[in-house]
Amino acid sequence: MGKFAEIVPEHVRALPAYVPGKPIQQAEAEYGVKMTKLGSNENPFGPSPLAVKAVEAAARGVNFYPDTEMTALRERLALHHKVAANQIIVTAGSTTLLDLLARTLLGPGLNAVSSERSFIIYPLVTRAAGAEYRQVPMRNDGFDLDAISDAIDGDTRLVYIANPNNPTGTMIPAAEMDRFLNRLPENVVVALDEAYYDYAQWMARERGVDYSHAEQYVREERSVVVLRTFSKAHGLAALRVGYGMGPAELIGYLARIKPAFLVSGPAEAGALAAMDDHTHYEKSMRNNTQQLEWMKRELIEMGYTPVESWANFLYIETGEDSSTLSRRLEMNGMIVRPLSGSWGARTAIRVTIGAPAENRKFIDALKNATKGAAVR
Numbered sequence: 537m538g539k540f541a542e543i544v545p546e547h548v549r550a551l552p553a554y555v556p557g558k559p560i561q562q563a564e565a566e567y568g569v570k571m572t573k574l575g576s577n578e579n580p581f582g583p584s585p586l587a588v589k590a591v592e593a594a595a596r597g598v599n600f601y602p603d604t605e606m607t608a609l610r611e612r613l614a615l616h617h618k619v620a621a622n623q624i625i626v627t628a629g630s631t632t633l634l635d636l637l638a639r640t641l642l643g644p645g646l647n648a649v650s651s652e653r654s655f656i657i658y659p660l661v662t663r664a665a666g667a668e669y670r671q672v673p674m675r676n677d678g679f680d681l682d683a684i685s686d687a688i689d690g691d692t693r694l695v696y697i698a699n700p701n702n703p704t705g706t707m708i709p710a711a712e713m714d715r716f717l718n719r720l721p722e723n724v725v726v727a728l729d730e731a732y733y734d735y736a737q738w739m740a741r742e743r744g745v746d747y748s749h750a751e752q753y754v755r756e757e758r759s760v761v762v763l764r765t766f767s768k769a770h771g772l773a774a775l776r777v778g779y780g781m782g783p784a785e786l787i788g789y790l791a792r793i794k795p796a797f798l799v800s801g802p803a804e805a806g807a808l809a810a811m812d813d814h815t816h817y818e819k820s821m822r823n824n825t826q827q828l829e830w831m832k833r834e835l836i837e838m839g840y841t842p843v844e845s846w847a848n849f850l851y852i853e854t855g856e857d858s859s860t861l862s863r864r865l866e867m868n869g870m871i872v873r874p875l876s877g878s879w880g881a882r883t884a885i886r887v888t889i890g891a892p893a894e895n896r897k898f899i900d901a902l903k904n905a906t907k908g909a910a911v912r
């Protein structure tokens with residue numbers, strides 16, 4: 537045991553390291569081929585151009601500390617969502633907010649509940665807080681809210697629900713979420729993770745589906761913290777800006793534990809500008825809806841049965857070891873996400889919806905990488 541193992545608590549020593557999607561440079565160095573990355577659900581059209589301008593301008597003032605309260609962005613978001621500014625907290629991506637929630641509500645002897653095959657940060661932040669992580673089986677590749685309710689007890693403080701879910705892409709309609717919240721015990725807070733809200737809402741509007749009542753829950757001060765991010769639809773993943781909306785009292789506690797100056801000035805400026813960049817936003821939404829349909833058709837023609845997605849990625853059961861397949865795809869210049877390990881789906885991969893040429897390259901790479909292999 538190393539020198540520090542004596543003083544580092546067991547629950548921290550037991551934590552598995554977070555394995556991110558493979559960076560392009562690393563894969564290009566490994567295989568010596570030009571890579572296309574469809575492994576981290578990023579925006580294929582890059583950052584909002586208005587955000588880039590705002591970041592460049594804000595960069596000239598980085599000698600000053602940022603506004604740790606993020607007042608400008610919180611007030612703008614409050615207007616946009618028709619909630620109060622003290623019901624909003626801005627963090628360095630929504631990943632950080634998940635950590636704040638766990639450190640605020642959890643500890644030894646307490647537990648959090650979620651689903652198998654959901655976002656791998658949930659068990660990480662829960663265990664880092666010294667609490668127990670309980671996961672229940674899925675139903676039709678989606679969250680089983682009845683099983684979640686059954687797993688809740690007097691020591692439960694937090695339930696994580698990704699809607700749409702990463703990595704399966706499935707969505708829980710608003711009416712079902714309403715019913716779940718109506719039978720939630722007083723001692724439990726729901727982290728309603730809507731990182732892919734923009735994609736789901738765009739498709740729901742097109743299909744006349746009632747997807748989310750999140751803002752209403754916030755206005756009614758329900759025991760729900762809604763998580764959103766600028767990393768996906770707005771293309772600002774590296775700027776690290778996410779936010780939460782919830783009961784003002786709870787948001788106040790989260791703000792107390794939040795490190796000072798967590799989000800940078802350029803990041804705030806970029807997020808504010810991205811909220812006005814309707815051209816970039818709509819282009820990203822239209823491409824995603826169209827290319828999702830195209831990709832599904834191509835995969836079904838190849839014999840796969842991709843799970844119906846309400847986000848910007850597809851979950852594909854491949855019938856073979858996903859790490860091996862993803863290495864063969866990398867040899868063909870394509871980075872996807874193998875879902876073995878902490879994701880809990882050894883034979884599945886997740887592919888992000890890219891620009892049309894990137895998606896065609898993926899399908900060609902998949903055909904090449906599975907040539908002669910029995911289709912599932």
Ligand SMILES: Cc1ncc(COP(=O)(O)O)c(C=O)c1O
Pocket residue numbers: 576577628629630631632655698701702729731764765766767773777778
């Ligand atoms: C379900 C879900 N929640 C939260 C996040 C975190 O996003 P960020 O920290 O970039 O805001 C992700 C990122 O992939 C995600 O898939």
